[in-house]
Each structure stands twice: as structure tokens, then as C-alpha cells.
Amino acid sequence: MVEIPILALNSVSKQYDDVLAVNALSFQILEGQCFGLLGPNGAGKTTTLEMIEGMTPPSSGAIHYRGGPVPSDYQDRIGIQFQATALQDFLTPFDNLKLFSAFYDHPLPMQTLVDAFQLKDFLHRDTRRLSGGQRQRLLLALALVHDPEIVFLDEPTTGLDPRSRRDVWDVVQRLKAEGRTLVLTTHYMEEAEVLCDDLIILSHGAILRHGSPTALLAEAGVETLDALFLSLTGERLDAPEAAV
Amino acid sequence: MTIRRSVTRVWAVFKARNLEYLRDRASFGWNLVFPILIVLALAVVFSGPPTGIFSITYLGAHDARPALLDFPGVDTVDATETTRALDRLARQQTDMVIAVAEGEVRYWINGYSAAGALTEQLLKFSESRPLISGRTEGDGIRYIDWVIPGILGMNMMYSALWGVGYVVVRYRQAGYLKRLKATPLTKFEFLSAQVMSRLMVTLSASTIVFVGTNVVLDYKMVGSIWLLVLIALIGALSMITMGLAIASRTESKEFADGLLNALTFPMLLLSEVWFSLEGSPDWVQWIAATLPLTHMLDAARAVMLDDAGLLEIAPNLAVLLGFCVVGMGLSTRLFKW
Ligand SMILES: Nc1ncnc2c1ncn2[C@@H]1O[C@H](COP(=O)(O)OP(=O)(O)OP(=O)(O)O)[C@@H](O)[C@H]1O
Ligand SMILES: [Mg+2]
Numbered sequence: 144m145v146e147i148p149i150l151a152l153n154s155v156s157k158q159y160d161d162v163l164a165v166n167a168l169s170f171q172i173l174e175g176q177c178f179g180l181l182g183p184n185g186a187g188k189t190t191t192l193e194m195i196e197g198m199t200p201p202s203s204g205a206i207h208y209r210g211g212p213v214p215s216d217y218q219d220r221i222g223i224q225f226q227a228t229a230l231q232d233f234l235t236p237f238d239n240l241k242l243f244s245a246f247y248d249h250p251l252p253m254q255t256l257v258d259a260f261q262l263k264d265f266l267h268r269d270t271r272r273l274s275g276g277q278r279q280r281l282l283l284a285l286a287l288v289h290d291p292e293i294v295f296l297d298e299p300t301t302g303l304d305p306r307s308r309r310d311v312w313d314v315v316q317r318l319k320a321e322g323r324t325l326v327l328t329t330h331y332m333e334e335a336e337v338l339c340d341d342l343i344i345l346s347h348g349a350i351l352r353h354g355s356p357t358a359l360l361a362e363a364g365v366e367t368l369d370a371l372f373l374s375l376t377g378e379r380l381d382a383p384e385a386a387v
Numbered sequence: 388m389t390i391r392r393s394v395t396r397v398w399a400v401f402k403a404r405n406l407e408y409l410r411d412r413a414s415f416g417w418n419l420v421f422p423i424l425i426v427l428a429l430a431v432v433f434s435g436p437p438t439g440i441f442s443i444t445y446l447g448a449h450d451a452r453p454a455l456l457d458f459p460g461v462d463t464v465d466a467t468e469t470t471r472a473l474d475r476l477a478r479q480q481t482d483m484v485i486a487v488a489e490g491e492v493r494y495w496i497n498g499y500s501a502a503g504a505l506t507e508q509l510l511k512f513s514e515s516r517p518l519i520s521g522r523t524e525g526d527g528i529r530y531i532d533w534v535i536p537g538i539l540g541m542n543m544m545y546s547a548l549w550g551v552g553y554v555v556v557r558y559r560q561a562g563y564l565k566r567l568k569a570t571p572l573t574k575f576e577f578l579s580a581q582v583m584s585r586l587m588v589t590l591s592a593s594t595i596v597f598v599g600t601n602v603v604l605d606y607k608m609v610g611s612i613w614l615l616v617l618i619a620l621i622g623a624l625s626m627i628t629m630g631l632a633i634a635s636r637t638e639s640k641e642f643a644d645g646l647l648n649a650l651t652f653p654m655l656l657l658s659e660v661w662f663s664l665e666g667s668p669d670w671v672q673w674i675a676a677t678l679p680l681t682h683m684l685d686a687a688r689a690v691m692l693d694d695a696g697l698l699e700i701a702p703n704l705a706v707l708l709g710f711c712v713v714g715m716g717l718s719t720r721l722f723k724w
Contacts, residue, residue: 196569198565198568198569216571218569218570218571219571221569223566223569225562225565225566225569227562228562228563228565228566229558229561229562229563229566230563230566231403231404231407231558231563232407232411233406233407233410233411234403234406234407238403238406241399242399242400242402242403243570245395245396245398245399246396246399246570246571246572247570247571248392285566
């Protein structure tokens with residue numbers, strides 16, 4: 144029996160006025176997997192992610208959910224953390240959790256989220272005064288208020304110190320252990336090696352390589368994904384401009 | 388069920404927006420303080436130096452002054468032109484005008500003024516010379532009475548247009564709208580919550596300013612308070628929905644700012660906020676009639692100054708309602724997260 148993928152892209156493209164941001168991508172994501180999108184700046188990671196999220200319509204091609212069209216309650220099933228996002232001024236993490244919980248039928252209890260993302264210490268602080276790591280944890284919590292089955296994370300660890308990055312990794316691994324499907328983008332090869340079951344390396348909107356980290360390394364005969372990436376693109380992935 | 392869900396979401400966004408507004412002390416304070424400052428400044432300008440209990444305008448020779456003018460609590464204004472003095476009397480800027488000539492004391496009071504009646508009694512009691520009485524009947528619309536609705540309306544206009552127009556564009560530019568789009572919240576729910584929140588804010592701020600300035604200034608308000616509330620409600624709504632329509636797609640705060648200015652400036656100039664357009668060319672009045680603020684102020688002045696009824700202000704209200712419908716229709720249709 145062939146497993147029906149939870150998400151499948153069939154020759155999906157995105158044309159902006161003068162750029163072909165995504166060029167006929169086809170790949171599948173299996174339920175419970177952590178799927179990684181890698182590639183240099185401007186490769187089309189965010190654009191691809193946002194088309195799968197239903198935030199941007201593809202210019203051509205089709206996206207399927209469990210073998211069929213994307214259902215009308217798709218927004219209830221997915222949780223999103225954008226690469227760049229803003230919250231309302233003057234609101235605290237507490238206010239934001241309440242607000243976002245109200246959008247859904249069956250939100251998780253606030254305490255569960257506060258514990259899971261260690262928000263207690265700054266629960267009543269203006270969100271504009273949070274540190275990068277604290278803010279990232281809040282945004283993760285907001286993406287998960289409704290207990291979604293698929294979670295999209297666009298560069299969840301960019302700009303975080305090693306300690307905060309590990310915290311995010313822990314969260315991702317916990318989410319995976321709970322059986323959720325994760326789709327994330329990253330500039331850190333090490334992160335992809337640790338977290339992803341399957342990944343694609345994109346450049347100029349097209350797939351350069353597709354496979355599990357171990358398979359890709361074996362195939363290329365190199366030690367690290369970093370080395371593979373450099374040989375593929377001639378660019379460093381964790382270049383300084385990748386930082387937010 | 389879906390309606391209940393919808394109401395829950397609107398309520399949550401409404402509350403969040405209110406919190407944001409209330410915690411933004413600076414802009415919250417400014418919304419209240421600014422109109423009060425203007426009104427107080429006007430009060431100072433138009434009431435002159437601190438006055439006594441009665442103000443009497445005197446025309447005549449110094450050695451013929453009636454004894455009344457030296458009573459404690461009586462302020463005397465010396466004048467030379469009878470017609471101008473009587474003008475002041477009609478507008479109730481003075482309580483009595485006295486002219487003494489050839490041994491006769493001629494005086495005028497305003498039939499609408501209680502202070503006029505009292506000074507008349509005092510004059511009769513204190514004056515031994517023969518008295519000749521005259522009467523004017525101006526019901527005393529002072530400039531301050533006329534301009535107060537203008538200031539309140541202008542303040543509502545700014546609060547309504549910027550409070551939603553600018554704020555929604557700010558949300559969009561920062562990426563907050565995109566985050567909301569990724570939730571089950573619908574455009575209509577989001578827009579309704581913004582409208583409700585701003586309506587509440589604008590109306591309560593105006594109420595505070597209205598009551599506050601009335602205590603200090605005791606300006607004229609002869610009509611129905613409920614009609615006035617109705618005018619404020621529909622008027623604010625019409626401008627809030629206009630603001631939303633402007634904000635429906637714009638991605639730049641600067642551009643939104645320009646558009647909002649382009650919209651408020653003609654109203655500031657032509658909607659009779661500060662001065663009447665009576666006697667101005669037809670085309671000016673014609674442009675003024677296309678602006679919502681004009682209709683709001685027209686109706687508000689009719690109620691406050693002339694005790695107009697619902698029927699008399701119905702045409703103004705109809706125009707304002709038209710603006711509401713068009714504004715809300717445009718914003719839901721054009722809106723992009
Ligand atoms: N709204 C847009 N209009 C026009 N071009 C766009 C738009 N969004 C993205 N692009 C272009 O599409 C290409 C892919 O952008 P995308 O944001 O998907 O890259 P990315 O892989 O996420 O890059 P990064 O690592 O810097 O986040 C880029 O050339 C970008 O300039
Ligand atoms: Mg990106």
C-alpha cells in the first residue's frame with residue numbers, strides 16, 4: 144500500500160512581475176515528517192512555503208492535501224510562523240494568546256502553552272520589549288494555539304543565540320514526537336541535519352537535491368550538508384546577510 | 388454556531404484594539420486634551436477679561452453716568468456707536484445698553500436674557516431720572532455656541548479617519564494583517580471589529596469633551612440630546628468607513644497619510660467648522676454639500692441651536708447613511724490583508 148502524502152506539490156510555479164520565484168516544483172511531504180526547505184537567499188523558500196500555507200496562490204500547478212483539494216477548514220489544521228511578523232503594539236503575550244485562542248474552536252489551554260514555551264517570565268510584558276528568543280517562543284506558541292496537525296516554520300532560529308536555537312530545536316522535536324507534520328526553512332545545515340527527515344535544496348526556484356540528510360551526504364560523498372551545499376551553489380548558507 | 392464563532396472573534400479583535408488604544412496613553416490623552424484645549428482657548432479669546440455678574444454697555448457723557456454702573460459686580464463697557472452696542476446686546480455679549488442724553492436715560496435689554504431683566508430692575512431702583520426702555524430680541528447665538536459643534540465634529544473626523552485608516556495601514560505594513568490572514572478570522576469580522584472599536588472610542592471621547600466643555604462654558608444646547616447622539620453616531624460611522632475604504636489596499640503609511648490629508652483638508656476648509664459659508668459662491672457650497680462633515684455639522688447645529696426635530700435633519704442623516712453604506716461596501720470589497 145502506498146502512503147498518501149499529507150501534502151503534495153505538482154509542478155507548482157510562482158511568477159512575480161519580473162521574477163520566476165518558484166519554477167515547477169514537485170515534491171511530497173509525508174504525515175509526521177519534518178520536511179526542510181534549504182537554499183540561499185532569494186531561492187524561493189518563503190514563496191514555496193506561503194503557497195503551501197494557502198497564503199499566496201500559485202501561478203500554475205496544484206497543491207493537494209491528503210490526495211484531494213485543500214479543504215475549506217485548512218486554516219484550522221495548520222499553524223504558521225512567518226519569517227517576519229508583527230503583533231499589535233501595547234499588547235502582552237497574555238493578550239495575544241487570548242486573542243489568537245478566540246479565533247479557533249478548540250484552543251489549547253493557555254497554561255499548556257505558557258509551560259510548553261516558557262512564557263511565564265514575560266507573560267505580561269509589552270511584546271515590543273521582548274528579546275529575540277522570547278519573541279520567537281511567543282510566535283511559536285501563537286502558531287500552535289489551536290493544536291494544528293501541520294506546522295510551518297519560516298526560519299525559526301535565524302538571529303537566535305545557540306542556547307535559544309537549541310530551545311527551538313527541542314520544541315520542534317517535541318512537536319514531531321506528538322505526531323505533527325512540520326515544514327521548515329533554514330539557513331543552518333546543522334539544523335537541517337538534526338531536525339529534518341526529508342529536505343530539498345532550492346536554488347532559483349528549482350530543486351537541486353532532494354532526499355534525507357543521510358542519503359544526500361552518502362550520494363555526494365561529503366561529510367556535512369554545508370560542504371554539499373557549497374559544492375552545489377558556491378555560496379555559504381549561513382552568510383551574514385541571512386541574519387534578520 | 389458559525390454566527391456565535393464569528394461574534395467571538397469580532398469581540399476578541401474589538402477588545403484587543405481597545406486595549407491597544409487605551410494603553411497608548413499619549414494618543415489617548417491627546418484625543419481628549421486637544422479639543423478641550425481648543426475650546427478653552429476660544430473661551431478665553433471670546434470672553435475677554437474676567438467679568439462681573441452683569442455687563443452693561445454705556446453710551447454717554449462721563450458725568451451723567453447712572454449710579455448702577457458703580458454697583459459692585461457690574462462691569463461697564465464704554466461705547467460710542469448705538470448700533471454696535473445693540474448688536475452686542477442681541478448676541479448677549481452684554482446684558483444692557485444705556486444711553487444718557489439731555490437728562491433722559493434710555494436703556495435696552497435683550498428679551499431672551501434673564502440678566503437683562505435683572506439689570507432692568509436694578510436700574511429702576513437706582514435711577515431717579517426718567518427712564519425710556521427699548522428692547523432687542525436676539526436669542527444670543529454667540530460665536531462660541533456656533534463653533535463648538537464645529538470643533539467637536541472636526542475632532543471626530545480626525546479620530547475616525549486616522550484611527551482606522553492609518554492604523555489599518557500600519558498593521559498591513561508591519562505584517563500583522565498577514566498574520567491575521569493565517570487564522571480563521573474573516574475580512575468582514577476584522578473590519579467590523581475595527582469599526583466598532585473606533586466608534587466607541589470616538590463617541591466616548593466626544594461625550595467627555597462635550598460634557599467637559601459644557602460645564603466650563605455653558606454653551607447653547609436647546610435640542611434633543613438623543614438626536615445629537617444619533618447624528619454623532621451616524622456621522623462618526625460615515626467617516627470611519629471612509630477611513631477604512633482608504634486603508635483597504637494601501638501599503639504605505641505615507642501614502643495613507645497623504646490620502647487622509649487630501650480628504651480632511653477640504654472638510655476642514657469647507658464644512659463650516661470655523662466659519663459659515665453663507666454668501667459664498669454656489670460652486671463652493673456645492674462642493675461643501677458633498678462632504679460628510681458638512682452634513683454632520685449642519686444637523687448638529689440645527690439641533691443644538693434651533694431645536695430641530697428628526698424630520699428637519701433627516702436629509703442630512705440620509706446623506707450620512709449613504710456615506711456609511713458606500714464606505715463599508717467599498718472597504719469589504721477592496722480590502723486586502
Ligand atoms: N511579493 C513579491 N513580489 C515580487 N517579487 C517577490 C515577492 N516576494 C518574493 N519575491 C522574489 O521572489 C524570489 C524568492 O523570494 P523568497 O522570499 O521566496 O526567497 P527565500 O528563499 O525565502 O529567501 P530568504 O532566505 O532571503 O528568506 C526573490 O527573488 C524575491 O525577490
Ligand atoms: Mg524567506
